[in-house]
Amino acid sequence: MKITIQRLNNDVHMEAVNEDGVSVNMDGTPDIGGKNLGFRPMQMLLAAAGGCSTIDIIGILKKQRQELDDIRVEITGERISLGDYTEFKTIHLHYILTGKLDKKKVERAIDLSLNKYCSVTKTLEKTATVTSSFEIED
Template sequence: MHATVKWVDGAQFIGESGSGHSVVMDGPPDHGGRNLGVRPMEMLLLGLGGCSSFDVMSILTKARQAVTDCRVELEAERAEGVPSPFTKIHMQFIVTGKDLKEPQVKRAVELSATKYCSASIMLEAGGVEITHSYEIRSPD
């Protein structure tokens, strides 16, 4: 895996993944940025959500669950001072579909958390407390 991050100006950077996709990162004005992109720590949180969501959807698809929507809402707490790493993250999965089986959704979230999500497992090994919950909704 490879990535490049290039400084643009102020607190703005362009990150390019090895697969050729780019993203803008920027800081707030009080840190020399212009608020034109996500913050780097937000990127880390988004990466965690994407990694775990990928697993959950893969598991539910293999279990032949008719998912029509899946999102995860993440709430994070950070330590005071500098550095200010994440200390706690809560991930709330909201899975929508027709006749979804609660044990399958629960299993998918648990397997992602304990076995498959590299980002989650790495952050927990670094001392971040990560909790998970889920809600099942029927399509409107």
């Protein structure tokens, strides 16, 4: 796996490009010279956790023959200061699913993702408490 990051301006706006040529912009907050032109790196971590687990959940629900029409996830993170840096203390993922879904199967899919398959949340749980909740909309 390889990511290349290129600075795009004289401040801290950057573009990250993966091996497939797909890119994402990153930037900092205005107080450090950023212009809010992209995700901040810590936001990228939360997005990665949500994306990784959602991919797992979609695949698991397909295997369970569940009729998933849509899924979105709202991720919140609380950071703590540890001297010169901060890290996530808590991360909460709230999944909102629509479709003809069995609540127990959704619960199982989320559990399997967060506790077995999702490499991002498994990495983040070394420093943060990762929790989840879900709702099924009609």
